[in-house]
Every structure is written in C-alpha cells, then in structure tokens.
Amino acid sequence: MAKPRASIGSHRNPESHAAILDAAAALLAEHGYAGVTFEAVARRAGAGKPTLYRWWPNKAALLIEVYEREKVAMEAARPTLPDPQEDFADLVRAVMDFWRDSPAGQAFRSIIAEAQADPAALAALRDDFLPRTREVPRAILARAVAAGRIAPTTDLGLIIDLVFGFAWYRLLTHRLTPTQAEILGVVGAAFAAAAPGGPLASTTAPVSAAPPTPPPGR
Amino acid sequence: MAKPRASIGSHRNPESHAAILDAAAALLAEHGYAGVTFEAVARRAGAGKPTLYRWWPNKAALLIEVYEREKVAMEAARPTLPDPQEDFADLVRAVMDFWRDSPAGQAFRSIIAEAQADPAALAALRDDFLPRTREVPRAILARAVAAGRIAPTTDLGLIIDLVFGFAWYRLLTHRLTPTQAEILGVVGAAFAAAAPGGPLASTTAPVSAAPPTPPPGR
DNA sequence: AGATAATCGAAACGATCCGTTCCGTTTAGA
DNA sequence: TCTAAACGGAACGGATCGTTTCGATTATCT
The missing domain is CATH 1.10.357.10 (Tetracycline Repressor, domain 2)
Incomplete structure (x- = not known):
C-alpha cells in the first residue's frame, strides 16, 4: 500500500507475500468473496499479477x-x-x-x-x-x-x-x-x-430400532 | 437447438421455459457450475438473454x-x-x-x-x-x-x-x-x-456431563 | 569478481461474460 | 381492432480473466 517493493533477488519476497495475504483478507472482509479478484488483490497489495499467478494457482x-x-x-x-x-x-x-x-x-x-x-x-x-x-x-x-x-x-x-x-x-x-x-x-x-452399547458404537452392527432390512424402493 | 420458437403472445412461453431449464441442467452436468452462464444457457436453449433476465434475477x-x-x-x-x-x-x-x-x-x-x-x-x-x-x-x-x-x-x-x-x-x-x-x-x-431423558430432550436444560459453566477463554 | 538465474512490478493483449438496451415480430386478451 | 406483453437477435460498455513481454534488482553459483 505504500513504499515500492522491488525484487530482492532470486528468492521469494516475504514482504510481498504478506502484503498479498493482507490485501486478500481485507478485500474479503470489505467486499466479500466476489470482491477478491487477483486483479484487485494485486492492485491493493502493490504487487504484480504475475507474482500472484506465480505462487497461487487459483x-x-x-x-x-x-x-x-x-x-x-x-x-x-x-x-x-x-x-x-x-x-x-x-x-x-x-x-x-x-x-x-x-x-x-x-x-x-x-x-x-x-x-x-x-x-x-x-x-x-x-x-x-x-x-x-x-x-x-x-x-x-x-x-x-x-x-x-x-x-x-x-x-x-x-x-x-x-x-x-x-x-x-x-x-x-x-x-x-x-x-x-x-x-x-x-x-x-x-x-x-x-458410548459402549449406543447406536454409534459399531459401524457394522445393525441398530435395534431399525433392523438391517434394506429399505424398499430404488 | 432446433426449430425457432417465437413469441406466443403476451404470455410466458412454456416451451422456452422448459428449453431453458433443460439447457441449464445439461450444461451443469457437462461443464459444471462454471459452465452455466446466462450467455451459454441462452445459446443452447435457442433463447434470448433478455428472456432469461426477464424471468430469473440471477x-x-x-x-x-x-x-x-x-x-x-x-x-x-x-x-x-x-x-x-x-x-x-x-x-x-x-x-x-x-x-x-x-x-x-x-x-x-x-x-x-x-x-x-x-x-x-x-x-x-x-x-x-x-x-x-x-x-x-x-x-x-x-x-x-x-x-x-x-x-x-x-x-x-x-x-x-x-x-x-x-x-x-x-x-x-x-x-x-x-x-x-x-x-x-x-x-x-x-x-x-x-428421547425423553436424553441429552437433546430439552433445549435449555444443562447436560449432565458438562454443567453450564461458561468455558474459559475468549 | 563476474555471470547466471530467478524474482519483482508495470503494462498491455485477446477473450469471455456480464447486465442492459434497443429492435422488429408475434399473438393473447380487452 | 388495438393494446400490451413476450419472444429472439444484436449490440453496447465494463470488468475480469489468464498470459505475455519488459526492464530492473539481487542472491547464488562458477
């Protein structure tokens, strides 16, 4: 949002990383899901779209x-x-x-x-x-x-x-x-x-109130 | 998809209605949610976009x-x-x-x-x-x-x-x-x-294993 | 020390879809 | 007969998409 943030060499820039997550969270809170576009996130974070697409597939x-x-x-x-x-x-x-x-x-x-x-x-x-x-x-x-x-x-x-x-x-x-x-x-x-003896106590055993008769239809 | 389907007067055309629902269902099955656009549905149903926007807000x-x-x-x-x-x-x-x-x-x-x-x-x-x-x-x-x-x-x-x-x-x-x-x-x-006496039997009464003491934190 | 390679942000692209608006045609109901 | 509403076609301005190219920067390898 403020100072320019150039490359720091052949390594991922953690400042850009954090700025992008901050921007995404803020946009989500302010404008909801539809407001979070790669375009808008990049703009707000002062980052380039290729940077986003480089690190996040979607x-x-x-x-x-x-x-x-x-x-x-x-x-x-x-x-x-x-x-x-x-x-x-x-x-x-x-x-x-x-x-x-x-x-x-x-x-x-x-x-x-x-x-x-x-x-x-x-x-x-x-x-x-x-x-x-x-x-x-x-x-x-x-x-x-x-x-x-x-x-x-x-x-x-x-x-x-x-x-x-x-x-x-x-x-x-x-x-x-x-x-x-x-x-x-x-x-x-x-x-x-x-609990032991309850209807969820066993995955396979039938339940008392409803015998394993397959229900009709279908 | 086939024969032209003009207006039938000042009433909703049930054929268009059905054709649009069919097209939407087909597109959904074939291309998923993202494949269902008003544009694509109208194209496939042989209908006009205004017809869709007339009857469905979104x-x-x-x-x-x-x-x-x-x-x-x-x-x-x-x-x-x-x-x-x-x-x-x-x-x-x-x-x-x-x-x-x-x-x-x-x-x-x-x-x-x-x-x-x-x-x-x-x-x-x-x-x-x-x-x-x-x-x-x-x-x-x-x-x-x-x-x-x-x-x-x-x-x-x-x-x-x-x-x-x-x-x-x-x-x-x-x-x-x-x-x-x-x-x-x-x-x-x-x-x-x-069931009577069970932990869900009453909305307001406390449950035996966990008295209504507010949990710590937050 | 110097070359390499990967990063960064900026800008532009073609494409797609959105939601709307105009248009001429058709036909049920007043 | 006339009005009103629905129909499909076409076009619009705008937004976003995903990609590409570009010059600049700097850690790592040779």
Missing part, C-alpha cells in the same frame, strides 16, 4: 492460506480441558466463534464454495486441508476411547462428520450463534450414541 | 428451479414408513441417493456455493428454499413426538440441523456413499439423544 489456494494464517492463533489460544467430552464441545464452540468473529469464516465459506465449482479446489479441500483439520478432533475422540467413554469399535470419522457437519451447516446458512445448550446437546448426543 | 434462482423440478419425482417415489425413525432414516437415504444419482446434486451444491458469494442467493436459500425443504423431516419428527419417541421439549430444528448437517457435509465433500449402517447410526444417535 483463488482457492490463496484463500486457504489466508484462512490458515489466521487459524494458528485460535488453536493455540484454546486450552485443553481434562474431560474429553467437555474438550470436544469447547473445540466446537471455539471453531464456530472463530468463524463468526474473524474474517476466517468468510474465507472458509469461500473455500467451500469454490470447491463446488473447481475440481482442483475440491481436491485441495478434501484430500489436503480437511484431513489436517480433522486431526485435532480425532485426537480428542481417541482420548475418549482410551478413557472408555467411547466404544473402541466406533468409527471416529463418522462422529466428526456428524458434529462438524452440524457446524458447517450452520456456517453455510449464516446461523453461527449456537447457544451453549445446543452445542452441549449435539456433542452430548454424539458421545452418548458412541 | 443464476441461483435458475438453479433452484432446475433442482426443484427434478426433486418432485424423488419425493413422490418415496413411500412413508410406519415407524418414524425408520421413515426418517429412509428420507436421509433417499435424499443422498438423489443428490448422488441425478444432476440435482450438482445443482444443489452450486446453489449452496452461490449463496456464499451473493447475499440475495443466501436469502433465497435460507429464508425461502430451506424452510420449505425442512417441512418434510419436521413432519416426521412431529409424528415421533406424538408417538412418545421424542420428548416434546426437544428442539426439532436442532435435530434437523444435526442430521442434514451431516448430509450436507458429505455432499459438499463429495462423499455421498454412506453405508446403511452409517445412516442408521446417525439417525439412531439423533433419536436416542432426543
């Missing part, structure tokens, strides 16, 4: 970097609670707060949206970004298994799908103000169902 | 109509099962099958994506389309309440958020092949938690 890649840069502080700030269920609920709360109170929510929404149009963005989201993100909740669930709170036969990925599916749904429909009771209810439901 | 509105046109057959084909929990699980299965096996999934993904960029599309999705869609599962849950399977104090919207959040999450990450056990597990978890 808008999704740029937004992922914006999101991850902001996410570090959030994850570090959250203390680990001793009880796995409380810790899991607090993680969900922290993530939804983060989405609501920082530009990250808009960034994350945009990443998901772009993945629906661009196969490359989808691959980056599903095969790279998401598995990394799911490690934190998975570790908490593994602690719950070790503590005997969750049956060892439970598919932990399914629990994450259930709880973070809820969070995504609220994010994408702009309803990011869950009450404490709602979060505790959702996480409580997941933990109760995954 | 791409989201057009895609919503494409989606809803295909959805009718799906909902009509599904029989109502006597047991509410089985019926709910079958609905989830039918919806995910529908998303996977018809162009509707791509259309729905695109609608959600566009809502993240365009406030008008978000309003249409959240305030118009979604409430209509949620009526069917809500009616099933109401039956479960009447049957005493779900506590009357339960927030039925939260159950829908939970189960269809799961479905959306799978849709948006292109993992639309749930096993029967997964669906039964998710729905079973929701119903068990919403």
Whole structure:
C-alpha cells in the first residue's frame, strides 16, 4: 500500500507475500468473496499479477492460506480441558466463534464454495486441508476411547462428520450463534450414541430400532 | 437447438421455459457450475438473454428451479414408513441417493456455493428454499413426538440441523456413499439423544456431563 | 569478481461474460 | 381492432480473466 517493493533477488519476497495475504483478507472482509479478484488483490497489495499467478494457482489456494494464517492463533489460544467430552464441545464452540468473529469464516465459506465449482479446489479441500483439520478432533475422540467413554469399535470419522457437519451447516446458512445448550446437546448426543452399547458404537452392527432390512424402493 | 420458437403472445412461453431449464441442467452436468452462464444457457436453449433476465434475477434462482423440478419425482417415489425413525432414516437415504444419482446434486451444491458469494442467493436459500425443504423431516419428527419417541421439549430444528448437517457435509465433500449402517447410526444417535431423558430432550436444560459453566477463554 | 538465474512490478493483449438496451415480430386478451 | 406483453437477435460498455513481454534488482553459483 505504500513504499515500492522491488525484487530482492532470486528468492521469494516475504514482504510481498504478506502484503498479498493482507490485501486478500481485507478485500474479503470489505467486499466479500466476489470482491477478491487477483486483479484487485494485486492492485491493493502493490504487487504484480504475475507474482500472484506465480505462487497461487487459483483463488482457492490463496484463500486457504489466508484462512490458515489466521487459524494458528485460535488453536493455540484454546486450552485443553481434562474431560474429553467437555474438550470436544469447547473445540466446537471455539471453531464456530472463530468463524463468526474473524474474517476466517468468510474465507472458509469461500473455500467451500469454490470447491463446488473447481475440481482442483475440491481436491485441495478434501484430500489436503480437511484431513489436517480433522486431526485435532480425532485426537480428542481417541482420548475418549482410551478413557472408555467411547466404544473402541466406533468409527471416529463418522462422529466428526456428524458434529462438524452440524457446524458447517450452520456456517453455510449464516446461523453461527449456537447457544451453549445446543452445542452441549449435539456433542452430548454424539458421545452418548458412541458410548459402549449406543447406536454409534459399531459401524457394522445393525441398530435395534431399525433392523438391517434394506429399505424398499430404488 | 432446433426449430425457432417465437413469441406466443403476451404470455410466458412454456416451451422456452422448459428449453431453458433443460439447457441449464445439461450444461451443469457437462461443464459444471462454471459452465452455466446466462450467455451459454441462452445459446443452447435457442433463447434470448433478455428472456432469461426477464424471468430469473440471477443464476441461483435458475438453479433452484432446475433442482426443484427434478426433486418432485424423488419425493413422490418415496413411500412413508410406519415407524418414524425408520421413515426418517429412509428420507436421509433417499435424499443422498438423489443428490448422488441425478444432476440435482450438482445443482444443489452450486446453489449452496452461490449463496456464499451473493447475499440475495443466501436469502433465497435460507429464508425461502430451506424452510420449505425442512417441512418434510419436521413432519416426521412431529409424528415421533406424538408417538412418545421424542420428548416434546426437544428442539426439532436442532435435530434437523444435526442430521442434514451431516448430509450436507458429505455432499459438499463429495462423499455421498454412506453405508446403511452409517445412516442408521446417525439417525439412531439423533433419536436416542432426543428421547425423553436424553441429552437433546430439552433445549435449555444443562447436560449432565458438562454443567453450564461458561468455558474459559475468549 | 563476474555471470547466471530467478524474482519483482508495470503494462498491455485477446477473450469471455456480464447486465442492459434497443429492435422488429408475434399473438393473447380487452 | 388495438393494446400490451413476450419472444429472439444484436449490440453496447465494463470488468475480469489468464498470459505475455519488459526492464530492473539481487542472491547464488562458477
């Protein structure tokens, strides 16, 4: 935005790098997803378009970097609670707060949206970004298994799908103000169902109320 | 694409209407969301751009109509099962099958994506389309309440958020092949938690494992 | 020390799509 | 018979895209 920033030799210029991420985040916050164009980012960052295209193949890649840069502080700030269920609920709360109170929510929404149009963005989201993100909740669930709170036969990925599916749904429909009771209810439901003997305790075994009779039709 | 299609007087031409929806669906299936432009749809449908702009304010509105046109057959084909929990699980299965096996999934993904960029599309999705869609599962849950399977104090919207959040999450990450056990597990978890005495039975009351102490930080 | 190579920002390009506007034609309803 | 609305065709100014060329800068290799 100010002083000229020339090449620093045959190496990537970290100032340009930071200026570009700053500009992208600012544009996202001010004008939304549609306002973030490579053209506008380059203009605002005082950078050249070739510089952007050199380092980021598409808008999704740029937004992922914006999101991850902001996410570090959030994850570090959250203390680990001793009880796995409380810790899991607090993680969900922290993530939804983060989405609501920082530009990250808009960034994350945009990443998901772009993945629906661009196969490359989808691959980056599903095969790279998401598995990394799911490690934190998975570790908490593994602690719950070790503590005997969750049956060892439970598919932990399914629990994450259930709880973070809820969070995504609220994010994408702009309803990011869950009450404490709602979060505790959702996480409580997941933990109760995954407890030994619950309907989520085993991936393969049938559920009492609905025998494995294949439903009619189709 | 074929014969010329002139005005039929001062009334909307249903042939043009159908041709435009057909063209949009075809383009969506062949070239994805980015391939659906008003320009391309008009070209393929043999229609004029003013005709499109006359009837649809934006791409989201057009895609919503494409989606809803295909959805009718799906909902009509599904029989109502006597047991509410089985019926709910079958609905989830039918919806995910529908998303996977018809162009509707791509259309729905695109609608959600566009809502993240365009406030008008978000309003249409959240305030118009979604409430209509949620009526069917809500009616099933109401039956479960009447049957005493779900506590009357339960927030039925939260159950829908939970189960269809799961479905959306799978849709948006292109993992639309749930096993029967997964669906039964998710729905079973929701119903068990919403049963009288379960963690979802009341929206306001605290949950046993985690008293309403506000979590630290933030 | 000097040559190499990769970086930087600026500018311009052809192409595409947007959203709108005008136009002449057609036909249902008043 | 006449009005009003819908139809498709064509063109517009504007924005963004993704790429290319350019001269200048400077760390790294020879």
